[in-house]
Amino acid sequence: MIHLTHNPDLTSSVIYGLGWVYLLMFLMNAVWVKRSYAIDGNCQLSLGGILGKGQQIPYATFWAVYAGILLMVAITHLTGWKNPQQFSLLMPEILKEPINRASNPVAFFVGSTVIYVLMIVLRRWWTTPTAGWILLNLSLLFLALSVTDYDFRQIVGKPDNVPIVAMLYIVGFFTWLYFKKSVDNDDRRAAGRPLFEQENSEKVLTWPDLVYTELVCMVLVTAVLIAWGIVLQAPLEEPASAAKTPNPSKAPWYFLGLQEMLVYFDPWMAGVVLPSVILVGLMAVPYIDFNKMGNGYYTFNERKFAVSTFLFGFLPLWVAMIVLGTFLRGPNWNFFSPYEFWDVHKLELLNNINLSELFWIKGLGQPLPAVPAGASFAQQAPIILMREWLGLAAVVFYLVALPNIMAATVFKPYFVRMGFLRYMVLANLMLMMMSLPIKMVLRWAVNLKYIVAIPEWFFNI
Amino acid sequence: MNHKCFLLLGNSGGAVNNWLSAREYVARINQDAPLQQAGSSFLHTNHSFRVKSNMEEKKPSTADILAKIRAQKAAAAAAQAETPAITAEIPPAEPVAAPAVTSPTVTAPVAATKPVDAGPKPSSTKDIMAAIRAGGVKPAGVAASAPVATSAPVAPAPIVPAAAVPKAPVAAVATGPKLSPQEMLQKMREAKVAAGSAAPPVAAVAKVVVPVAAPPMPAKPVAAGKGAKPTTTQRGLAGLTTVATLSGLFLLLGYLTDSSLLYGLGLLAWAALLTPFAAAWTAIAGIGGIWTLGTARFMFPNVLVEPPSKFKVGPLSDYPLNTVSNKWKDQFGIWIVHTDQYEGRNMIFALASVCTHLGCTPNWLDGEQKFKCPCHGSGFYMTGINFEGPAPRPLERMGLRIAGDGMLEVNKSVKYQEEMGQWADATSYVEVV
Numbered sequence: 001m002i003h004l005t006h007n008p009d010l011t012s013s014v015i016y017g018l019g020w021v022y023l024l025m026f027l028m029n030a031v032w033v034k035r036s037y038a039i040d041g042n043c044q045l046s047l048g049g050i051l052g053k054g055q056q057i058p059y060a061t062f063w064a065v066y067a068g069i070l071l072m073v074a075i076t077h078l079t080g081w082k083n084p085q086q087f088s089l090l091m092p093e094i095l096k097e098p099i100n101r102a103s104n105p106v107a108f109f110v111g112s113t114v115i116y117v118l119m120i121v122l123r124r125w126w127t128t129p130t131a132g133w134i135l136l137n138l139s140l141l142f143l144a145l146s147v148t149d150y151d152f153r154q155i156v157g158k159p160d161n162v163p164i165v166a167m168l169y170i171v172g173f174f175t176w177l178y179f180k181k182s183v184d185n186d187d188r189r190a191a192g193r194p195l196f197e198q199e200n201s202e203k204v205l206t207w208p209d210l211v212y213t214e215l216v217c218m219v220l221v222t223a224v225l226i227a228w229g230i231v232l233q234a235p236l237e238e239p240a241s242a243a244k245t246p247n248p249s250k251a252p253w254y255f256l257g258l259q260e261m262l263v264y265f266d267p268w269m270a271g272v273v274l275p276s277v278i279l280v281g282l283m284a285v286p287y288i289d290f291n292k293m294g295n296g297y298y299t300f301n302e303r304k305f306a307v308s309t310f311l312f313g314f315l316p317l318w319v320a321m322i323v324l325g326t327f328l329r330g331p332n333w334n335f336f337s338p339y340e341f342w343d344v345h346k347l348e349l350l351n352n353i354n355l356s357e358l359f360w361i362k363g364l365g366q367p368l369p370a371v372p373a374g375a376s377f378a379q380q381a382p383i384i385l386m387r388e389w390l391g392l393a394a395v396v397f398y399l400v401a402l403p404n405i406m407a408a409t410v411f412k413p414y415f416v417r418m419g420f421l422r423y424m425v426l427a428n429l430m431l432m433m434m435s436l437p438i439k440m441v442l443r444w445a446v447n448l449k450y451i452v453a454i455p456e457w458f459f460n461i
Numbered sequence: 462m463n464h465k466c467f468l469l470l471g472n473s474g475g476a477v478n479n480w481l482s483a484r485e486y487v488a489r490i491n492q493d494a495p496l497q498q499a500g501s502s503f504l505h506t507n508h509s510f511r512v513k514s515n516m517e518e519k520k521p522s523t524a525d526i527l528a529k530i531r532a533q534k535a536a537a538a539a540a541q542a543e544t545p546a547i548t549a550e551i552p553p554a555e556p557v558a559a560p561a562v563t564s565p566t567v568t569a570p571v572a573a574t575k576p577v578d579a580g581p582k583p584s585s586t587k588d589i590m591a592a593i594r595a596g597g598v599k600p601a602g603v604a605a606s607a608p609v610a611t612s613a614p615v616a617p618a619p620i621v622p623a624a625a626v627p628k629a630p631v632a633a634v635a636t637g638p639k640l641s642p643q644e645m646l647q648k649m650r651e652a653k654v655a656a657g658s659a660a661p662p663v664a665a666v667a668k669v670v671v672p673v674a675a676p677p678m679p680a681k682p683v684a685a686g687k688g689a690k691p692t693t694t695q696r697g698l699a700g701l702t703t704v705a706t707l708s709g710l711f712l713l714l715g716y717l718t719d720s721s722l723l724y725g726l727g728l729l730a731w732a733a734l735l736t737p738f739a740a741a742w743t744a745i746a747g748i749g750g751i752w753t754l755g756t757a758r759f760m761f762p763n764v765l766v767e768p769p770s771k772f773k774v775g776p777l778s779d780y781p782l783n784t785v786s787n788k789w790k791d792q793f794g795i796w797i798v799h800t801d802q803y804e805g806r807n808m809i810f811a812l813a814s815v816c817t818h819l820g821c822t823p824n825w826l827d828g829e830q831k832f833k834c835p836c837h838g839s840g841f842y843m844t845g846i847n848f849e850g851p852a853p854r855p856l857e858r859m860g861l862r863i864a865g866d867g868m869l870e871v872n873k874s875v876k877y878q879e880e881m882g883q884w885a886d887a888t889s890y891v892e893v894v
Contacts, residue, residue, distance in 0.1 A: 243791040243814065245822040247835035263837045263851055267819045332824075333838030333850070345828055350840065350849035373882040455854035455880040 009150050010084040019077030021144050022070050025137070029067035032133060036060035040130070066137075091145040091152075096339045103337030106444045108328065109437070112320035116312060119175070123300065127180035139169075149339045155327050159232040164253050164326050171319055175311075181298035182307075189301070197297040247331045247344065256325030257318045263333065264439045266450065266460035274432065281429040288426045290417055313433050352449035355391045371456070384454055391452035395461055398435075403427035704730055704739070768793055770874040776867060777893060780809055785825045785832075785843060790814050795859055795871060796825060796832075799893070803844040803884075810890040811859040811871045812845045818852040832856065846879070855879040858889045 037060035046054035073089065080087055125131055143165070146152045156165060185195050193199075204210070237246065251259040262270040293302035300307055328335055330342040353362075360368050369387045371380050385392065406427055407415035415423045442448040452461040708730030715723030772793065780786055780799040789795050794814045801807040816823050821836035831848075832841040839850030846855045858879075860872030869891065877889035884890070 241791070243794055243822055245824075245835050247824060249821060249835045259837065262819065265851065266853055267851075271819070332833045332835055345826065347829060350838065352849055352851075371882070373885055449851065450853065453853060458853075460853045 009090060010087055010148055012081050012084050014147060014153065015077050015081035015084055015087055018144055018147065019074050019081060021140075022074035022077060025140055025144075026067055026070040026074055029063060029070060029137070033060050033063045033067055036063050036130075090148045091339075095145075096149065100337040100339050103328070103335070103340075105324070105335050105440070108320070108324055109316070109440060112316045113437075116316050119179070119315075120300075120308060120311075123179040124183055127176060127183050132176050132180075135172075139172075146338065151341050152338050154342070155338075159235050160253070161326055162232055163228075164322065168319075168323065171315075175315070178298060179300065182300040185297055185299050186301040189299070195297050248329060248333055250325065250329070253322060253326055256329075257321035260321040260325045260329075261436060264436070264443050268458070269461060274436070277429065277432045281432070284425055284429065288418065288422050288429075290422075309430065309433075317433070317436055350447070352443070352447045354450045354453035355394070355448060356387050356453060358446070358448070359390045360387070380456065384456060388452050388454060391450070391461065394451055398431060399428065402431060768873075771870060771872050773864060773866075773868040773870050774811075775869060777809065777863075777869060777891070782807065782893075783843070785827075787825060789871075790822075793871070793873065794822075795873070797869070797871075798843060798845070800843050802842070803846075807893045808890045809861065809869065809893060810845075811861045813857045813859055813873075813876065815857070816852060817847065817854045817856060818850070823856075858884060860888050861891050862888060863891055 037058055040059035042056040042058050044054045045057045046052070076089060119126070126135065143156075147157065155161060181196065185197075188195055250256065258270065258275060261274060264270070265274070289306060291303055291306060293299060294306075327338065330336040330340075331344040331346070334346050334348050336342055336346070356368060360366055369383050371383050375383075403424055407423060411423070411427065414426065418426065439448075439451075442451075450460045452459065454460065708727045711723050711727030711730060714720070715725075715727055774789055774797055780797050783800050783802070784798075786797040786799075789797065796812045796814055797809065798812055799809045814822050816834040816836065816839055818834065818837055818839045821834050823832040823834040823839070823841065825831075826833050830843055832843075832845075834840070834850065834852070837851050839847060839852035841847050841852065841856055844855075845858065847853070855878075858877040860875040860877070862870055862872070864870040872888075875888070877883035877886055
């Protein structure tokens with residue numbers, strides 16, 4: 001029967017592998033039960049009166065129950081893997097459907113921005129060890145259940161996508177670590193206690209402490225790389241041909257943010273100008289950063305602006321774009337939700353229009369000012385500039401007037417503190433960064449293609 | 462007290478010039494704004510600088526200064542016994558010699574009016590550097606002003622300051638803690654004792670060098686041989702050309718006159734070319750020439766492996782109305798499109814299969830009736846007009862005509878861009894009637 005199934009959701013090997021994953025999760029949580037029993041203490045449980053006035057129960061009990069369920073699930077997988085047709089521990093359709101329906105670029109971007117905001121607002125909560133552990137377990141459960149879906153597995157399980165999943169966990173862990181340490185230090189500052197780094201400034205010797213650590217890391221990394229190279233085969237494809245582009249055609253994973261950016265901008269902007277601005281902007285950070293705090297220790301409260309700005313550029317605008325490009329962009333660069341089949345013929349309405357068309361045709365109800373055929377440059381220029389006046393004005397306003405308005409209003413303290421030149425560098429870097437989400441939102445909201453569209457001069461913004 | 466300073470005063474009148482009293486003079490002038498680390502570094506430059514700067518703050522009149530000078534004279538007379546009398550000639554070669562001062566009444570105002578140049582009291586490194594520069598430029602006249610004050614009445618002769626102007630202590634003076642006048646005087650007295658014991662042996666040296674034990678400022682590097690041009694033998698191309706011309710001339714004359722002597726001379730001249738230098742030049746010119754020729758040759762390869770830019774794609778009847786032919790895409794990178802959707806005219810044209818966004822190869826999707834690029838999702842109608850995704854302009858047309866044998870012939874060496882109005886060009890399409 002297996003060979004008749006079109007897209008077998010489950011195969012024996014997947015179930016068997018998942019069994020080991022659940023077993024590993026059980027072991028992790030068994031250790032956590034021990035830790036929780038030693039540290040977390042008790043809670044009062046009354047179960048709505050069933051237990052009378054209530055009873056003292058260690059928090060570890062809940063973890064033990066959870067670990068026990070994991071163990072049973074693992075046993076189910078490890079014993080029932082031979083019969084995938086009857087296996088029913090799948091990602092429930094009731095979860096898949098809403099996720100599929102809610103998935104679109106807008107929801108993705110808005111969602112990642114909301115997560116970014118929550119991450120900062122709730123930093124005190126989610127950096128506690130228990131909260132971090134819950135989040136880790138939830139993400140692992142989500143991943144393990146989703147792998148039972150054929151389409152999800154095809155994408156996430158692709159050998160060149162597996163490391164990106166690992167990278168997401170690493171990014172998550174280090175973000176968590178940063179917020180945990182800075183929350184701790186901010187508390188210490190508030191209470192007038194010395195910083196963690198001051199209190200624990202024990203110095204160790206390079207030899208042997210550091211060198212031994214490095215040796216161990218070297219051995220571990222080598223072992224992981226060898227195992228990885230053996231287990232996951234390199235995804236080689238057919239010989240390259242100039243006449244045939246793979247569909248979808250994807251950049252290396254670390255450039256998928258750039259590729260996503262290219263969807264919204266002219267190649268000259270997204271391929272040359274904005275990457276250069278990113279690089280130069282990162283180099284300019286020491287120049288524009290006048291905040292001396294946070295030097296040599298973790299802190300958030302003392303560097304709110306710097307950390308929030310950097311994290312916004314890094315998490316929603318770079319990492320989330322990599323996720324979007326890797327997992328959610330399919331053939332013809334269409335958007336596909338996580339459990340959706342990558343259909344080459346998926347039809348998406350993407351009729352984009354330029355701002356000039358929006359203004360002249362939709363706004364004024366008249367055709368675009370047309371350049372007469374065979375016109376010289378001097379004849380062309382005024383017509384083209386008149387055609388694009390709104391977009392040009394908007395860009396000039398955005399890059400020239402807006403920094404000054406900001407200097408007079410919201411960024412006044414920065415302007416006063418930094419001086420004209422440094423402030424202008426900062427303001428323009430920020431505006432350049434914000435141009436990406438603005439352009440994305442405009443594309444999604446009104447199908448805007450270019451704010452200034454002068455293909456005659458290869459100039460599009 | 463490490464710093465010793467000596468004034469060599471030209472003293473024709475035999476009057477004793479007292480450098481210690483000069484210090485006191487300075488100290489008193491500085492009473493309003495005491496010298497920082499007084500006594501530790503009494504050196505001419507900073508002295509003069511301090512004097513200047515303090516004067517600037519207070520602007521003492523000539524009368525004030527003269528009064529102070531008179532007070533100094535009394536003190537000098539008292540201290541005379543224990544101070545070394547230093548006499549010296551004016552070193553003729555001394556570049557920093559003070560301008561000849563003829564009378565005290567002139568000297569003092571000079572000192573008083575100088576501060577305008579000196580700038581305010583040094584507080585930052587910048588100020589100190591400025592002070593050093595100011596001191597370095599004209600230290601003599603200013604430095605001399607203090608001693609002039611003491612020796613003025615009897616010193617019509619030019620006054621020469623003690624020589625090389627030490628720069629280092631300025632920093633020390635400027636950065637140290639401020640001292641009260643009493644502390645300053647105290648330190649000065651200590652300095653007097655220390656310096657007095659160490660002074661005489663050095664003072665005897667005619668060529669005055671002030672030993673400075675303070676950490677010296679890094680001196681400006683002075684080019685040692687500046688001005689003296691290195692005398693290298695110049696045997697460049699000019700020499701080479703001369704030798705070559707000469708030898709050529711000799712050989713030519715030898716040939717014309719059939720003289721073996723001239724021949725021999727010509728060959729000798731060529732041998733002269735074989736000096737290492739000439740040989741190197743010859744070699745470099747030869748190799749450069751060969752490379753240039755090789756590069757030029759590279760531009761004209763024997764075999765061109767690219768497809769011809771003009772090729773036949775079959776008769777009109779191969780391409781039914783409103784179809785896109787993928788037939789030539791792999792080989793030549795073009796689509797042949799036959800459509801009546803562009804301006805309502807029934808025409809055939811060749812579209813380049815290069816996306817106008819970033820150059821990927823789009824696919825013709827027959828079901829959707831559009832070209833779709835897999836890289837960033839740009840979409841084009843059958844006519845080549847862009848309508849979705851980021852592509853900023855339509856696909857490009859290639860030249861197309863009906864050849865003499867009735868076949869369609871594509872010319873890839875020309876392209877026609879719609880946004881430039883070039884699609885109106887009759888060579889960009891073939892009208893079907």
